Amino acid sequence: MESIPYLALVSALAALALASYFxxxxxxxxAGNDRMVFLMTEIQxxxxxxxxxEYTWVSFFVIAMVILLAIIIAPLASVSYIIGAILSASAGYIGMTVATMANARTTEAAKEGPAKALPVAYRGGAVMGFS
Structure with missing residues (x-):
């Protein structure tokens, strides 16, 4: 049981390493031709x-929850909540950025067939899951 926190840390680091590789x-x-790059940039x-x-609106809820957690449960719980909210927002930002980046690249790879496009699409989506 004492090794569970270490296992969680190692798992998180392995997931981040895999996300980085993907x-x-x-x-x-x-990324394809100029038109594809232009569209990718506009979508991004x-x-x-x-x-x-979205994060502007969510921040109001996060602030309210932090105050409630600090008052009702414990100040340290509110710190944990803030850290979790920041990491979650970061994962969302990274995932959205990589997903939009992968769109044009998947389209370009699909010119050579689905076998070339699938790994690009899969890895682009997997970054969100592993981050």
Whole structure:
């Protein structure tokens, strides 16, 4: 039982290493022609604007929960909640960025067939899960 926290830490680090590897393989894939890169960039801008708006609204809820946790349970619980909220938001941002990056690259890889496109698409989506 004493090893469970270490197992969780090792698992988290392994997941981050795998996400990092998947990110690098997606980023290394060709992004396609200028039109595809333009569309990818525009979609990324829209996704980032959406996340900025979403995180603005979610921050009100997070602040309210932090105050309630600090008063009702313990101040340390509110610190844990803040850390979890920040890490969750970071995972969402990373996942959205890589997913939009993978779209054009998957389309470019699909020109050579589904066998080339599937690994790019899978790894692009897996980054969110592992981050």
């Amino acid at each position: 990110f690098s393989t997606v980023k290394a894939a060709p 801008k829209g996704a980032k604007a959406f996340l900025r708006q």
